Amino acid sequence: MSNEIAIQPGISGHGVEEHHEAHHHHETFITKYIFSQDHKMIAKQFLITGMIWAIIGGLMSVLFRLQLGYPDLQMPWLEDIFGHWAKDGKITPDFYYALVTMHGTILVFFVLTAGLSGTFANFLIPFQVGARDMASPFINMLSYWFFFAASVILMSSLFVQTGPAAGGWTVYPPLSALGDASQGSKIGMDLWLISLALFVVSSLLGGLNYVSTILNMRTKGMTMTRLPLTIWGLLFTAMLGILSFPVLLSGFILLLFDRHLGTSFYLSDIVLNGTQILPNEGGSPILYQHLFWFLGHPEVYIIILPTMGIVSEVMSVNVRKPIFGYTAMIASLFAIALLSFLVWAHHMFVTGMNPFLGSVFVLLTLLIAVPSAIKVFNWLTTLWRGNIRFTPAMLFCVGFVSMFISGGLTGIWLGNSTLDLHLHDTYFNIAHFHLVMGVAAFMGMFAGVYHWFPKMYGRYMNNTLGYIHFWVTMVCAYVIFWPMHYEGFAGMPRRYFDYMGWESFKQFVELNKVISFAAILSFLVQLTFVFNFFYSIFKGRKVKSTNPWGATTLEWTTPIRPGHGNWPGEIPEVHRWPYDYGKDGREFIPQTEPVGKDESSH
């Protein structure tokens, strides 16, 4: 269906409009809103599913922050809702560990990978490269539905008797391999693995589509060096996913074998409870960590690269001047993407890995700081002498850069194995990755949503709510994560249910209360965003011009509410790069405008 229309309009501008209208009559509710093959609808499906997951994942963090901040507080309503997981109104350790594990899994994979790439790759790639849809709309649809199936299974694992996976989001064996070692390693762990396997399939189907669309379906004149940085970011992201997710899948499958088929890939010399002697010998739990982090590290760039692209694009539009160092931005994206494959073992400095091997990973890890630094300086220079419009999207861009600096610099600490000896798996680490790939990625995502919402729904989101959302989030993020560095300096380990039994860590009781309060507040503020989003879909101020932000890129040459196929007539031809803002005294020059004779070249 979509393929037909995808081919049709290119033939001639004349009469296409008519056909387009006719086409809509054939669409039923199911083909338009559920099994849709339109990239725009699939993007919205990913976004809304991701938002639902984000609320669930965020709510989980509220619950475990309640435990961390107020360990003595009894809340009988918890027992009303969660039954034996919150006996006497107190969260049990099993529940706590299930919560932190699910929080990590949901946020990393279901929100910041699928919710982020799924939304913006689907939405922006065809629009910005000038294509009617993805290379394969059908595979694109499958990608969403595999993600949906993964979501259903993961969700169902929350409701099994023994609870969901509870060994941390990295699910290291042997803990995750042995049902007798932990409640969460029983059926919940199988559901986790199946869900993630489906997730990998979804991610691969999506990724292959994104890459082939970007490489093959660019409109006339859209050379690679005329692509907006969003597309570059999404291209590298998709490539990272394609190359690294299969390795993760293999790791998961071996883990399933160890769990059910009696193999010993990860198991060796194990005695449970002092009495239960297992026959497995010769396996290595470290093997799993290598397989996991071979994805796991590129994964953090899968999360951050799309937002780097979004921020570069949104910033340039709102600063009204070109992104500084376009080529350097692409080169640094490429360098980050390449290096991300060569640094995975920096998560494993203290596993007993050969120190020499560790030193190689130190070198490669700190190398990543160079392209990251280039990006930060380029963003700063982009702001310099701009004419900044603080739309909510722009505010989040500034927030992104701030978070990326704060979280990125502590990466230099943790990537240095000497310091990692002290800081590994402490709150310092939590602060680091939450700032750099949690909050920063969310800020990039919010920037994207606020910026492209008018394109998605033909309406604006409410600005005032956007401002409140931004400022409260910004303040809360720092109040939550900044003091955590200090907890890390005390060596306070992460993933502890309670610190009161520890002479070395119990001095942070008051601080944990403050952090928990800020965490709950920031969760509530995100709800204003959710409310703003859904309210504005139906009641937001209507967009009246096709190009409300005065942007140069192709998506703003489509009608306000583009139909399937995006452009009613021919796909426009591209004549220039996407960052001609403020050139030759002109506010902006769209990509579709031919280069004038007297125009200065950049």
Added chain:
Amino acid sequence: MTWTEYFVIIIVVLIFIVVFQIAKASEYVSVLKGEKKAFQQNNRINAFLMLVFLIVGLGAAWWCNKLLYKKTLLWVPSASDHGEHIDTMMWITLAITGFVFIVTQILLFWFAFRYQASEKRKAYYYPHNNKLELLWTAVPAITLTVLVSFGLYYWFRITGDAPKEAMEVEVTGHQFGWEYRYPGKDGVLGRQNYKLINPAKNNPLGQDWKDAANHDDLHTTELHLVVNKPVKMVIRSQDVIHDVGLPHFRMKMDAVPGIPTTMWFTPKYTTEEMKQKTGNENFVYEISCDQMCGAGHYSMRGVIVVETQAEYDKWIATQKPQYLAANPGGEATPVANATSAAETANDPGKKLVAVQ
């Protein structure tokens, strides 16, 4: 639910409604005032808040440091020689990253404030500058080379071979506690086989009694170390991955089932000395499990006593080989029979920390 909880929920909902109404109203106001004027006003407010955030933020960071500094280990001297290297490295890194942090954050928020939209000014078309870009590729690269060099220099010193005179001690983790074994007079830890582990037969570490090196191995409930004497830890796990985390010594090493790991350092201060240095009379060196290991992870605590050689000698003399407890009828001497009861009562095979 209690009334207070209902009350909190009602308040939150009301705040939501109020915020929403204000937001909605502001939209109407902007229509009345004219979009352009409303935009300019909002832009000025947000730009101003950027500046406020920068100043208040830097102030808050300073205040946070004041409140929390004394609660960290930053001001307490590292209790091991390796830890001193790590602390030095940390201060070098802090100086560099701290400098970059302050400069870049100031630039970010200052630019945001300074270059807010104004009709009097046009954005400056400035797509690239190769010299600048080269500069901020080269400078970070050089800085990082320095950091890598320092880091690796210390890293190899820390992870290098333990000195020959180092005492050896084995630390074994299991859900959810730690076991310690000393090699005894022969200085050799006897052979182990996990299939021999049997707490009921007084063999919680799976020592192979056929290996004579095991006969004098001491299985203790506490870990005692000698001040200023290097110690090499052989770290094992019986079930899942654990981690020997020693915050005061700034050291950490995973305990991996099937793959023994090692770590060495030299304790510099006795527990008593640390009590004085920290001003905390309850100070103890704690072993924290730093690798998620199950529901009791948070309670997997061990205690290390660092003492003088004399104190240590006195303590170790009171410890009896596990062999005697496990083989009361065998080559046991009369002394062994007398102590086996005490040994059993003290059975380290039991979980150090009970989990609900």
